[in-house]
Amino acid sequence: MESVENIVENAALVVVDVQKGFDEEFWGRRNNPSAEGNIAALIDLWQETGRPVVFVRHDSTGARSPLRTGYAGNAFKDFVEERRGNGKGDGPELLVTKSVNSAFYGEPSLDEWLRGQDIAQIVIVGIQTNMCNETTARMGGNLGYDVLFVLDSMHTFDLEGPFGWSQTAEELTRATAVSLHGGRFARVVSTEEVVKGAVAR
Template sequence: MEIAENAALVVVDVQKGFEEEFWGKRNNPGAEENIAALIDLWQGTGRPVVFVRHDSPAGSRSPLRIGHVGNDFKDFVEERRGKGDGPELLVTKSVNSAFYGEPSLDLWLSGEGIAQIVVVGIQTNMCNETTARMGGNLGYEVVFPLDAMHTFDLEGPFGWAATAEELTRATAVSLHGGGFARVVTTEEVLKGASGA
C-alpha cells in the first residue's frame, strides 16, 4: 500500500487513564508496541504527527479528567513528543472525534496540504472509529491499522454485551465495508511508509 510522503499519523488518546480498572477487559496487548513503531517511523521520515488528548471535565469520574494523572499521555508517547523532524500538532478534545478539538484538525491538515491520515490509539470503536468516519466524510483518505489500537468489553441495551474483540471486528467491517477507511495492519503501513 502507498503511504504519502506527508501522510499524517493521528495518535488518539493514548493516555494513562486507560490503564485503570474502570474500563474492564481490553484486547490487543501489542497495541502500544505497534503505535510506538509507527510514531518512530513517522518522526524518522519527517512526516507529520498529531497527538490527540481527551480532556474529560475536572469534576467527572472519568479517568481521563483534567487534573488527574490519567489525563497524561502514556510515557512511551510523552517521551516521543517533539522528537520528530516533521510538523507536529497537539489537539485537545472533550468528545469522540479528533475533528471536534482545539485547534481544528481539519484546518491544520488542509493548511499543510495533507490528504491521507493514519488513525491509531484508544479506543478502537469509540474515538478512533468516530475520527475515521469523520475523516472519511471530510474527504480524507483514512488508513486504519487495526492492530495499533485497542478497546474494552462493553455492555449495551437489551442485556446485550460485546467483547473487545467483537467490537473491534464490527468497527473494522463497518469502516472498511462502508468505505470510510481502509482497514490494514501495522506491518502494511510500515512497509508502505518506508518504501519496502
C-alpha cells in the first residue's frame, strides 16, 4: 500500500450513515465526540478540492429502528444535509441507500460507480466504526480498492455480545482498527493525516 501522504486527486470520500437516528438513547453510550466535526472538515475539504463524495444512508427495514424509512431518524444529520450538493468544480457526488451493513450492497452500485469514475482509492468516515464502516472497508479491500479508514472521523457504541461478554466503544474501535490495519484490509489513519495528504496534492 502507498503512504497516507498520497491522497490521489480523485480519491472518493465515503460518508457512511451519518443520520439523526444515531443520536437517540436506543444505541447507548458512544465514543469520540469529535467525530462529527472531523467528518464535516473532510467533507468541506473534498468539496473544496473537487474530489468525489459519496453519501451513504441506511434505510432500515426494522420496525423499531431509529434509522427506519419514513422516520425522522432516517434523515442525515443537519451538518451533512447542509453540505450535500456543495461540491465545487467537477467533483462528482453520489447518494447510495442500503439496508445492510456494506455500502457496496446498496443502490445504485457503489462499485460500478467508482469504477466508472476510475476511482481506486476510497476514504471512509461515518457511523458506526465496527459495523457499517468496518464492513464497507473489508469489502472495499476485497474488491481491490486502496481503503483509508479515518478512525477519529467515526464513532460507535458500547455493545453486548455472547457468553456475557461486552466491550466498550473504545475497545471495539481498537479491535476494528487492529483487524483492518493488521489484516491489510485498509490503512487506519487520522483526520490530520488525511488532510495533510489531500492538501499536499
